Amino acid sequence: MDVPQGGVRAITIRAIVNNKRALLGTILVAAVLLFTLVGVFWTPYNPISFGGGKSFLSPSWLHPAGTDIYGRDIFSRIMAGGQTSLSIAGVAVAVAATMGSIIGVVSGFIGGIVDVIVSRVVDLMLAIPALVFALGIVALLGPSAQSVTVALSVVYMWQFARVIRSIVISVRNKTYVEASRGLGVSPIAIIVKDIFPSVVPILVVQITTALAWGILDEANLGFLGLGVQPPSPSWGSLLIEGREYLFDTPWLSLGAGTMVLITVLGVNLLGDGLRDIIDPRSAEK
Amino acid sequence: MPVVFDEAAVDSESLLRVENLSVEFGSGPRAVRAVDDVSFTIGHGEILGLVGESGSGKSTLCLALMRIVPAPGVVKSGRVVFDGRDLGVLSVRQMREIRGNELALIVQDALATMNPVTRIEEQIVEILRDHAGKGTVDRKNFRERALRALRSVHLPNAELNLRRYPHQLSGGMQQRVAIAQGLILEPKLIIADEPTTALDVTVQAQILSLLREVRDTSGTSIVFVTHDLATVAEICDRVMVMYAGRIVESGTVREVFKNPEHPYTKALLSGLLPLVGEPPEELDALPGQPPRPEDWPSGCRFHPRCPVYVRLGKPDVCRETDPNVDETQSHWAACHFANQEV
Amino acid sequence: MFRYAVRRILAALPLLLALSMILFLYIHAVPGDPIAGMLGPNGNPALIKQLRHAAGLDQSLPTQYWHWFVGLFHGSLGVSLVSGQPITPILVQRIPATLQLTVAALFFTVLLGLPVGFFAGVYKGSWLDRILSPLSLIGLSIPVFWVGTLLFLVLGVHLRWLPTAGYVPFSQSPIESLRLTFMPAFALGFTLAPFLARLTRAATIELRQEQFIVHTTAKGLRRSTVLGRYLARNAVLPVLSVLGLQLGTLIGGQVIVEQVFNWPGIGRLIVEGAIQRDYLMVQSLILIIASSYIVINLGVELLHAWLDPRVRL
Numbered sequence: 001m002d003v004p005q006g007g008v009r010a011i012t013i014r015a016i017v018n019n020k021r022a023l024l025g026t027i028l029v030a031a032v033l034l035f036t037l038v039g040v041f042w043t044p045y046n047p048i049s050f051g052g053g054k055s056f057l058s059p060s061w062l063h064p065a066g067t068d069i070y071g072r073d074i075f076s077r078i079m080a081g082g083q084t085s086l087s088i089a090g091v092a093v094a095v096a097a098t099m100g101s102i103i104g105v106v107s108g109f110i111g112g113i114v115d116v117i118v119s120r121v122v123d124l125m126l127a128i129p130a131l132v133f134a135l136g137i138v139a140l141l142g143p144s145a146q147s148v149t150v151a152l153s154v155v156y157m158w159q160f161a162r163v164i165r166s167i168v169i170s171v172r173n174k175t176y177v178e179a180s181r182g183l184g185v186s187p188i189a190i191i192v193k194d195i196f197p198s199v200v201p202i203l204v205v206q207i208t209t210a211l212a213w214g215i216l217d218e219a220n221l222g223f224l225g226l227g228v229q230p231p232s233p234s235w236g237s238l239l240i241e242g243r244e245y246l247f248d249t250p251w252l253s254l255g256a257g258t259m260v261l262i263t264v265l266g267v268n269l270l271g272d273g274l275r276d277i278i279d280p281r282s283a284e285k
Numbered sequence: 286m287p288v289v290f291d292e293a294a295v296d297s298e299s300l301l302r303v304e305n306l307s308v309e310f311g312s313g314p315r316a317v318r319a320v321d322d323v324s325f326t327i328g329h330g331e332i333l334g335l336v337g338e339s340g341s342g343k344s345t346l347c348l349a350l351m352r353i354v355p356a357p358g359v360v361k362s363g364r365v366v367f368d369g370r371d372l373g374v375l376s377v378r379q380m381r382e383i384r385g386n387e388l389a390l391i392v393q394d395a396l397a398t399m400n401p402v403t404r405i406e407e408q409i410v411e412i413l414r415d416h417a418g419k420g421t422v423d424r425k426n427f428r429e430r431a432l433r434a435l436r437s438v439h440l441p442n443a444e445l446n447l448r449r450y451p452h453q454l455s456g457g458m459q460q461r462v463a464i465a466q467g468l469i470l471e472p473k474l475i476i477a478d479e480p481t482t483a484l485d486v487t488v489q490a491q492i493l494s495l496l497r498e499v500r501d502t503s504g505t506s507i508v509f510v511t512h513d514l515a516t517v518a519e520i521c522d523r524v525m526v527m528y529a530g531r532i533v534e535s536g537t538v539r540e541v542f543k544n545p546e547h548p549y550t551k552a553l554l555s556g557l558l559p560l561v562g563e564p565p566e567e568l569d570a571l572p573g574q575p576p577r578p579e580d581w582p583s584g585c586r587f588h589p590r591c592p593v594y595v596r597l598g599k600p601d602v603c604r605e606t607d608p609n610v611d612e613t614q615s616h617w618a619a620c621h622f623a624n625q626e627v
Numbered sequence: 628m629f630r631y632a633v634r635r636i637l638a639a640l641p642l643l644l645a646l647s648m649i650l651f652l653y654i655h656a657v658p659g660d661p662i663a664g665m666l667g668p669n670g671n672p673a674l675i676k677q678l679r680h681a682a683g684l685d686q687s688l689p690t691q692y693w694h695w696f697v698g699l700f701h702g703s704l705g706v707s708l709v710s711g712q713p714i715t716p717i718l719v720q721r722i723p724a725t726l727q728l729t730v731a732a733l734f735f736t737v738l739l740g741l742p743v744g745f746f747a748g749v750y751k752g753s754w755l756d757r758i759l760s761p762l763s764l765i766g767l768s769i770p771v772f773w774v775g776t777l778l779f780l781v782l783g784v785h786l787r788w789l790p791t792a793g794y795v796p797f798s799q800s801p802i803e804s805l806r807l808t809f810m811p812a813f814a815l816g817f818t819l820a821p822f823l824a825r826l827t828r829a830a831t832i833e834l835r836q837e838q839f840i841v842h843t844t845a846k847g848l849r850r851s852t853v854l855g856r857y858l859a860r861n862a863v864l865p866v867l868s869v870l871g872l873q874l875g876t877l878i879g880g881q882v883i884v885e886q887v888f889n890w891p892g893i894g895r896l897i898v899e900g901a902i903q904r905d906y907l908m909v910q911s912l913i914l915i916i917a918s919s920y921i922v923i924n925l926g927v928e929l930l931h932a933w934l935d936p937r938v939r940l
Contacts, residue, residue, distance in 0.1 A: 021764075124646050127924075128917040131879030132897065136909045139901035140657040142664055216770055220883055223772045224898050239772065250780050257773035265768035272764065353844045385847030398842040402860050402935055411856065415849045450936040466846065 011204070015277045022273025028266025032259075036086055039079030047072060047080035047233055056248050065255040069245060074252055077233045078259050084234035085260075088145055089214030092152035097207055099153070100160020101199070105191055107161070108168030119165070125158040130213065131220055138226045145228045148221055148236075156210050163206050164199055171198045201278040208271030212264045219260045235260050299326035300473055300506050301350070306363030308342075308349045310578075317578045319345045319358070321530040324612050327474065330504040332497070334521030334538065336511060336553070338575050342530040343510045347478045350508070351390055352380060368473055386416045389467035393479040395459040399451035406431055406447040409466055416470055434465040438495055457488035464495065471503060478510045493520050514553065518542060526550050529576055529586035536616030546618035548593045585621065593622055631938075632929050639925050643918055647699065650917070651692050654910045660684070661906035665708060682708055682907065704911035709903045714911050718893065724794050725892035728815075728881060731808045735816025736877075740823030745862060747824065748831025749854065759824055766821025771880045775814040775887035782810060792889035811888040815880050823870060830865045834858055864935050871927035874920055 016022040045053070045063075053071030057063050065074035107118035125133075137151035171177060177194045185193075215235075221227035222236015223243065230237045235256045242253030308320040320342045327333050337343050348354045350365055352372055365372045367388065372380065384390075392398060399408055409431035414422055428447075435443035438461040451459060460480060467475055477496065481489040497520050499505050509521055517524050517538060524541050526534040526549065534547040545551045576582055576589070588594045588603040600621075608619040617623075662678045663670055679685050683694055698705055704714040747756040783791035790807055797804040834840055835858070843853045882894035889895075893912065900908035932938040 120645070121649065124642065124649055124917075126875075127646065127920050128650075128913060129875035129878040129920065131882055132913055132916050135882070135898065135901045136654070136913050137657065139904050139909045140654065140661060140664065140906055142904065212768065219770055220772065220879070223883060224886055224901075226898070226901055246776065246780070247784065250776070253776050254773070254780075257770055257776065260770050261768060261773060264770070265765065268764055268768050351845055353841075355841065381844075381847050381849070383847065384845055390842075390845040392842070394838070397838040398845075400839055400857050400861070401937055402864075403856060407856070411848060411852055412846055415852055416847060452937050 010277050011274060016273065019273045019277055021269045022277060025266050025269030025271070025273055028262060029270055032082070032263045032266060033086075035079060036082030039076075039081075040083050043073075043076035043079045045073035045076045047076040048231060056245070059251055066249055066251045068241065068249060068252055074238070074249075074255055077238055078235070078255055081233035081235050081238055081256070082259070084145055084228055084232065085215060085218050085236065086263075088149050088152070088218045088228075088234070089211055092149045093156065093207060093210045093214050095149075095153035096156035096210060097160050097203065100157035101164050101203065103157065103161040104164025105168055105195065105199070108165040108172060109187065109191060109195065111169075111172070115165075118161070122158050122161050122165075126162065128155075130155045131217060134217060135221060135224060135226050138221060143221075143226045143229055145232075145234070148218055148227050151221075152214055152217055156213065159210070160203075160206060163202055167199050167202050168195055171195055205271055205275045205278065208267055208274060212267040212271065215260060215264050215267070219256070298328055300329050300331075300368055301327040302364075302366040303350070304364045304366070306346070306349060306365060307361040308345050308354055308358055309361040310358045312357070312359075316361075318361070318581070319530055319578050320349060321581075322363070323530075323532055324363075325525060325532065325535060327506050327508065329473075330500055330506060331523065332500055332507045332509055332521045334509050334511065334517035334524040335527060336514065336517060336524060337527035339512075340575060340577065341527045342578075343527055344478055346527070347390065347476045347508065347510060350476055351384055351388055353384070353390075382416065385412055385467075385472075386470045387473050389470075389472040389475050391460075391463055391467045391475060391477045391480045393482045395463035395480075396451055396456075398463060399459070401451060403450070404447070405435075405449055405451065405454075405462055408451070408462075409434060409447075409469060412466055412469055430469065431465075434469040435462070437468065438462075438465045439491070440465065457484055457491070460484060460488075460492055461495070464492070464499075468499060468503075468505075472505065474506045474508070475499070476508045476510075479512065480509075481516070482512065489516075496520065514542075526553070529581050530578060531586060531619065533587065533620070534618040535612070540616040544616075546616070546623040547587075547620045548591050549587050550618070552592070585619070587620075593620075597622065628933065631932055635925060635928060639921060642921055646917055646921070647696060647914055648692070650910065650914055651695065654906060655688060655691075661904065662708070665904040665906070678708065682706075699914075704915070705907045707900075707905055707908050709900075709905045709908075714908055717896065718912070718915065721891060721893045721896050723796060724890060725881070725885075725894070727797060727804070727808060728811055728885070728890060728892055729877070731812030732815035732819070732877060732881065732884075735813050736819040736823055738820075739816055740820035741827055741866075743820070744824035744827025744866075745831055745859060748828040748835070748862070749858065751832055751835075756828070759821075759828060763821035763825040766818055769818055771814060771818050771883045772887055774817055775811065775884050778810045778814055779887060792887075794889070794891050807888075811884045811890055814887070815877065815884050818880060819873075819877060822873060822876075823866070826869055827862060827866050830862045831858060833865075834861050837861075860934070864931060867927055867931050867934070871924040874923055878916060878920065 016026055049072075053067055053073070055067060055069050055071045057067040057071075059066045063073050063075060065078060068074055068077070103118060103122075107115045133155045134148075134151040137154060138147045141147035141150060172195070177190060180190050180194050218227060218234065219236045219239055222234060223239040225240050227236035227240070228234040230241050238256035239253055242249065242256065246253060303326070304324050306320060306323045307318060309316045309318050311317055323346060325333075335343050335346070345354065345358065348358075349360050352360065352365070354360060360373070367383070370383075372383070375383070406428065410424075410427045413427045413430060432443055432447060435446060440446055440458060440461045446454065446458065446462075451462070454462065460483075464480070475496075480496075481492050484492065493516060496507060496509070500507055509517070511517060521538050523536065524538050525532045526541070526547065528549050534541060534545065534550045541550065542554065545554055576586065582589050582604075584602070584604045584606055585591070585594075585608050591603070594600070594603045602621050606621070608621050608623075610617045610619050660675070660679070662675050662682065662684065666675060666678075676685075683691055686694075695705060702715060704718065706713050707717070743755065743759060747753070747759045750756060779791055782789050789810055790803070793807055795804045795807055840853070840857055843857055848857075878894075881892065882898060884890065885892045885894035886898060893916070897909060897912040897916070900912060
């Protein structure tokens with residue numbers, strides 16, 4: 001894999017404003033973040049307690065997404081659920097990126113038999129479909145927000161390892177790295193100063209991709225009943241609740257699903273835009 | 286097929302007549318003129334050699350003759366009259382019917398021109414099929430003709446090689462197949478753009494004698510582009526020397542080789558300037574590098590490298606005026622001092 | 628070709644062995660006792676001990692793996708901890724439904740994705756090409772359950788054009804079986820097709836610059852020949868390779884869709900196992916799914932070799 005030309009420094013406010021996709025993605029992501037942030041402190045109705053409102057109300061001005069079986073306002077629950085969903089995805093991706101980068105950098109930098117073994121293991125782990133793998137881990141740990149976070153970190157890190165390794169391998173034999181080696185610079189210093197900067201641009205793009213997966217998979221697991229458990233709100237748990245009353249309140253599922261769609265679309269747009277900014281050649285393809 | 290007749294061409298004996306042809310890449314003030322105001326003719330059964338350094342516009346000229354200059358290149362002006370028809374006014378469909386049928390192109394890298402995933406048989410038959418009229422598609426007959434075409438280019442084991450894929454053949458065999466593809470419909474003109482450059486010497490000689498055989502038996506005309514002056518002497522009837530997008534000298538091989546008039550041709554023939562490989566840094570204290578299309582020199586384009594120009598004390602005419610030539614002469618050179626002893 | 632196939636298949640065998648080992652280690656590296664987890668906080672310690680013994684969990688890890696491996700070798704995936712039934716027959720029973728859905732989903736994916744991507748690449752810059760990029764981005768972002776639920780509500784509940792859920796074997800009632808397959812397969816195809824289209828477009832655009840495509844003009848070939856025999860046949864090759872690797876997305880999506888439409892496939896089986904925390908069931912099913920991923924990719928590789936004469940060496 002080639003190391004992109006532009007690099008992370010190319011990501012400036014001006015570059016984002018000038019890139020349609022990056023701009024639209026940023027706006028969507030910012031809107032979702034704001035929506036979620038407000039939801040942490042304030043929601044129109046209490047999202048958790050059974051307040052005695054009317055159940056199964058259709059969407060109206062008072063309840064933009066209707067109410068559920070206990071008469072809770074679904075819009076408030078979607079707002080409150082955002083923080084759980086987003087933090088699961090965020091933490092899982094952060095852990096996966098860290099672990100995966102370490103595996104990738106070490107494997108690619110050391111090379112030899114270590115690299116061969118690590119690459120084979122990574123290939124095998126990637127042969128297990130992510131969602132299937134994640135639900136297996138959740139099954140062992142028991143469904144909860146923590147389990148989902150652990151499961152997704154463990155599942156995603158292999159993709160990071162593969163991508164980062166390929167970059168490290170392409171950089172490893174570059175003249176400036178060879179020069180540092182010749183000067184007797186310690187391996188740690190070479191990794192930090194010479195290799196890591198080339199890894200960062202791809203890492204940024206990979207992180208946005210993984211965030212999109214994370215939000216989708218939290219919802220997917222929730223939908224299967226293997227995610228955050230009701231009554232605590234998350235986009236995933238709203239989906240499993242919604243499934244039981246699909247005929248009575250389709251907006252429960254569709255509302256949370258639409259929220260997931262908007263968020264993932266925003267993240268993907270941002271990721272695509274960033275890729276164009278970092279590596280202008282990719283924009284032509 | 287409706288034929289657009291050209292009055293001037295009917296009484297002429299030439300198969301192909303090129304008039305003031307120019308090809309530009311890009312548009313507006315930044316357009317680069319790769320082929321500039323080129324005129325020549327080719328007679329029936331004639332082999333015309335075209336020599337020049339890389340970047341002199343030879344290949345672009347070949348593509349322009351077939352009207353397949355890739356974007357952003359365009360034929361800016363001039364005409365190509367082929368067998369009485371002005372190719373510039375033909376429709377896309379008429380042009381498609383002429384290409385591969387009456388006008389064939391053979392290039393240096395034969396493998397790169399073949400579909401990597403189909404067999405040789407398929408690649409020859411498809412040319413027959415796509416140029417056959419409706420209702421005349423006869424798979425078995427096509428196969429026979431493909432086989433005959435391979436035999437005619439002296440490809441050993443033609444039966445077996447028909448079943449092979451391009452990458453399974455040697456370079457020389459690939460070039461033979463490419464020639465067979467070009468010849469199968471008995472074109473009137475073959476444009477051979479360095480067909481032997483990538484091959485080793487023995488195979489080169491075989492391909493050359495094959496091309497001459499084609500001309501002798503079928504009366505096919507050939508434009509033969511090459512870097513190699515020895516090859517020109519061997520198979521061509523006439524030769525044109527191209528420099529910086531223009532033809533600088535033209536004549537029969539005998540005349541040009543025996544009595545070159547243009548200083549550039551002289552430099553080539555005396556071995557002072559090589560046609561291939563790195564040009565020398567300096568050439569008798571003159572710059573060795575050929576100019577690039579984006580900055581062709583003014584006046585005579587060879588003047589910055591011309592020994593005659595220096596010897597004559599750098600006359601203004603070389604720098605300021607394009608050499609004017611009578612292109613109807615059998616031998617001419619685009620040099621202000623062509624006919625003077627200097 | 629035959630020797631190539633045999634060589635590739637032999638090379639895949641150690642991969643499957645390594646997979647079973649890694650998976651086993653993975654499952655057993657997860658902290659906590661699966662039986663205690665399965666029974667929940669109110670589990671009776673005596674019962675836990677008894678079940679642990681029955682499942683062989685009180686033995687050493689190598690012994691446990693050996694037993695599992697020997698079982699696998701004889702075609703036994705072990706015994707469900709919840710129902711006490713052997714897993715293999717349950718799995719085999721689910722295979723026809725799963726395959727039917729996978730094939731139908733692939734059909735829709737290819738039907739929607741391949742031509743759109745191909746013509747967007749051939750006619751780069753056309754309206755088709757311009758709408759493809761935003762469309763594929765939406766496709767990548769759209770949750771499968773969302774599409775499934777929408778189809779279910781609109782076509783099934785509201786318009787009543789199609790039966791909402793369930794499965795009838797094709798051999799029993801072909802028409803009803805196809806009617807039932809339509810929505811889940813379409814939902815999957817709809818989310819995967821944009822990805823395929825994007826891939827095909829990129830492959831086609833790359834090809835158009837190759838000299839053997841450019842040279843078709845000099846040969847005077849017909850447009851249909853160029854599109855079919857030259858572009859399409861060559862564009863399929865890179866698409867095929869990447870598509871095989873994307874199979875994981877299809878499998879993951881299938882798990883979801885089987886849930887939405889009550890489809891009795893392997894995806895539902897693994898979700899049921901996971902909800903009941905039947906670790907052996909989950910472990911064996913993951914192995915089966917991952918193995919089929921490897922096997923299918925092997926098949927894709929062989930297909931690639933068959934289509935591309937340059938690979939066969």
